[in-house]
Amino acid sequence: MSDTTTRVGDAYDKSAGNYNAAMFNPIGRKVVDLLDLGRGERVLDIGCGRGACLFPAADAVGPTGHVLGIDLSAEMAARCAEDAAASPFRDWVEVRQGDIQRLALDEPVDAVTAGMVLFLLPDPADALRRIAAVLRPGGRFAATTFPTQDGGLAAGWESAEIIADVLGGYLPAGVDNPWTPVLGVGGPLADAESTAAAVRAAGFSEVEVGTVDAVSHFDSVDAYITWTWNITTRMLWDLVPADRLAEATAQARERLAVIAGADGAVDFVCPTRTIHAVR
Numbered sequence: 497m498s499d500t501t502t503r504v505g506d507a508y509d510k511s512a513g514n515y516n517a518a519m520f521n522p523i524g525r526k527v528v529d530l531l532d533l534g535r536g537e538r539v540l541d542i543g544c545g546r547g548a549c550l551f552p553a554a555d556a557v558g559p560t561g562h563v564l565g566i567d568l569s570a571e572m573a574a575r576c577a578e579d580a581a582a583s584p585f586r587d588w589v590e591v592r593q594g595d596i597q598r599l600a601l602d603e604p605v606d607a608v609t610a611g612m613v614l615f616l617l618p619d620p621a622d623a624l625r626r627i628a629a630v631l632r633p634g635g636r637f638a639a640t641t642f643p644t645q646d647g648g649l650a651a652g653w654e655s656a657e658i659i660a661d662v663l664g665g666y667l668p669a670g671v672d673n674p675w676t677p678v679l680g681v682g683g684p685l686a687d688a689e690s691t692a693a694a695v696r697a698a699g700f701s702e703v704e705v706g707t708v709d710a711v712s713h714f715d716s717v718d719a720y721i722t723w724t725w726n727i728t729t730r731m732l733w734d735l736v737p738a739d740r741l742a743e744a745t746a747q748a749r750e751r752l753a754v755i756a757g758a759d760g761a762v763d764f765v766c767p768t769r770t771i772h773a774v775r
Contacts, residue, residue, distance in 0.1 A: 543611065721745065
């Protein structure tokens with residue numbers, strides 16, 4: 497297991513219990529809408545988290561269908577399994593810990609969803625090939641990623657970049673910032689053209705790459721900071737020495753207050769790249 501994979505799994509293990517789906521649920525719905533799922537279809541949801549794609553997919557395929565959700569984080573998978581067991585979809589939803597780069601299925605599926613996960617993987621190109629391998633001929637794939645441009649994050653990320661910038665200044669000497677690489681900067685998902693090329697190279701056709709904004713509203717700067725403990729920026733918070741955590745939090749609060757609204761609220765605008773393709 498790569499260092500990136502380990503860090504991501506650890507971060508989500510720690511945040512699973514307090515996971516805030518403010519951003520991910522609307523994006524998950526968008527992923528499922530791209531697939532136009534029908535009753536009775538079999539779906540694999542990669543990086544299921546707490547069910548942003550999983551539950552809309554389960555609703556779409558109905559009791560004659562089946563949805564399998566996998567997540568690298570054992571704790572996240574366990575929490576999602578509990579959510580599924582308490583849901584109306586309990587009889588046709590299965591959740592387990594799993595890694596697409598090591599996954600084997602008994603039979604192909606009709607569709608695969610991957611909401612905000614490809615950029616977290618150490619080898620997205622390999623993951624795309626493995627996704628193609630578990631789909632039946634004519635099966636569909638839909639995903640979202642973070643769009644990047646000019647070697648960095650696309651516009652709309654000011655609040656997240658403040659967190660990364662502040663915490664980056666508190667990392668111990670010799671420790672690299674673990675956050676930027678997992679956003680796909682410089683990799684096969686670096687821009688729309690390279691993303692489409694990577695999907696085609698994995699064996700897909702009818703590849704469509706687009707962009708949609710997802711907006712998450714937080715009533716206060718502190719609410720936003722709390723949320724950043726529950727996403728991949730958790731990897732940065734965990735590296736800040738305990739005796740400097742209060743100082744780092746205060747600095748982040750001060751920087752974020754500059755961009756907050758008159759009422760103190762913070763809007764996180766996340767430009768989101770959408771991918772749809774056919775096997």
